[in-house]
Amino acid sequence: MATDSILEQFRIHDFLSWHDNGSLKLNPDFQRREVWRPEAKNYLIDSILRRMPIPKVYIRTSVDPRTRKSKREVVDGQQRLRAIIQFAEDEFALTRRSGEFAGMRYSTLPEELQSEFLEYPIAVDTLQNATDSDVLEVFARLNSYTVSLNPAEKRHAKFQTAFKWSVHEAARDWKILWEDLGVVSGRDRLRMGDDSLMSEMFSVILKGVTDGGSTAIDRLYMENDEFPEEDVVRGILDSTLGAIVADYGSLIASTPLKRSPQFLMLFSAFCHGLHGLRQGGLGLELPPGGQGLRDSADIRSSLTGLAAALSEDTPSGEYAEFVLASRGSTQRISTRAVRFGYYLRAVYPS
Structure with missing residues (x-):
């Protein structure tokens, strides 16, 4: 397996910037078929606004020799990042389950809370120059260590x-x-x-x-x-x-x-x-x-x-x-x- 795995930390504004400039790809080849329901998206954003931890994301990175630009391909954590991007783009409002945040979109959050949202840190395992086979091997090994779900x-x-x-x-x-x-x-x-x-x-x-x-x-x-x-x-x-x-x-x-x-x-x-x-x-x-x-x-x-x-x-x-x-x-x-x-x-x- 010719790849390195590096644990890093990025802020939400980093992901939004990569999304805006086209360097972030939510890879459909690794996408789970189930699409998150609104309740799940709401719970994730609520967790972020309350500064609670969320699972880390796995990204495969490579550099295009011709353009000399980095490419970031999300291979696990796509639904989370989609929900974050959609909220940042005002595509949905928080529901009553979010208590004092109910009804709020990103644009209607207090400015201080907007800043905290953008600065929220997300742990990322970066797989450098990994092939599809490498990625599948990583997840096979991760799953072999975990306890079966009840x-x-x-x-x-x-x-x-x-x-x-x-x-x-x-x-x-x-x-x-x-x-x-x-x-x-x-x-x-x-x-x-x-x-x-x-x-x-x-x-x-x-x-x-x-x-x-x-x-x-x-x-x-x-x-x-x-x-x-x-x-x-x-x-x-x-x-x-x-x-x-x-x-x-x-x-x-x-x-x-x-x-x-x-x-x-x-x-x-x-x-x-x-x-x-x-x-x-x-x-x-x-x-x-x-x-x-x-x-x-x-x-x-x-x-x-x-x-x-x-x-x-x-x-x-x-x-x-x-x-x-x-x-x-x-x-x-x-x-x-x-x-x-x-x-x-x-x-x-x-």
């Missing part, structure tokens, strides 16, 4: 839709669940376990309690491309989680109720009491939803009993079926229905 990471990479970003933002907004209650561990969060559980909570709101697992979650992402119900779903999610965390957060954090499969069914029961759920895949007949909750002292007593049962070595007594369902597959509707039933009796007004 289902949650694959979904995050594949889908660039309103639904995907809504799930991701909700997981970020409710970081108290992960950081304080420990519902998803730090290690699992690195592999997007928080997004995975959050997507299941979205599913409960949209469909009721159903079978879980990667196939079901993938289907949910595909069915909710544009996600017009976003505001309604977020309202239900926020009010339900708010009620759980405010009154029972400390109890959950110190017991097995914080385990993701338990928390999901606990969330489902609270959600039915406060808002009502669809029948989903449950075999049992649901009582009317949206009737409110039991007295908090009664709920706390019942949840304490369920938590204690989960800690027993041998299940017995009134919670035996609940414990057995907790030790089986937590994704199947058969075991979810049992656990949901116990949680519903714990929180639903009699």
Whole structure:
């Protein structure tokens, strides 16, 4: 392999200048077929404006002997650079997901923020005089070092839709669940376990309690491309989680109720009491939803009993079926229905 790789750093204004003078080429031969959706572009620009890191770019460089000018061919990072160039040329405005930047184009940003955008540094691996074969070999070797993506990471990479970003933002907004209650561990969060559980909570709101697992979650992402119900779903999610965390957060954090499969069914029961759920895949007949909750002292007593049962070595007594369902597959509707039933009796007004 007759090529050198040099790690460099350039500013956004460098890329814009190269684009303007024609020395920057977004090589279609290495272009992935998927084109970024507006949500993905928005998230990238938002990250830049907030001075958060983005992945590095790979560029193949060469010098034309006749013109004595450098050529820069982007072989990885094209979608990112396209989005940056389009934003700089006022081709799109930021959406409401960008908070205080919502509705802004590059031309309407404050001058100070424009300067910060232009000065934003991007790490670049420069492949000098590399052939197509050299480039493919580089990526083959890079991929051989990486850990295989799990289902949650694959979904995050594949889908660039309103639904995907809504799930991701909700997981970020409710970081108290992960950081304080420990519902998803730090290690699992690195592999997007928080997004995975959050997507299941979205599913409960949209469909009721159903079978879980990667196939079901993938289907949910595909069915909710544009996600017009976003505001309604977020309202239900926020009010339900708010009620759980405010009154029972400390109890959950110190017991097995914080385990993701338990928390999901606990969330489902609270959600039915406060808002009502669809029948989903449950075999049992649901009582009317949206009737409110039991007295908090009664709920706390019942949840304490369920938590204690989960800690027993041998299940017995009134919670035996609940414990057995907790030790089986937590994704199947058969075991979810049992656990949901116990949680519903714990929180639903009699």
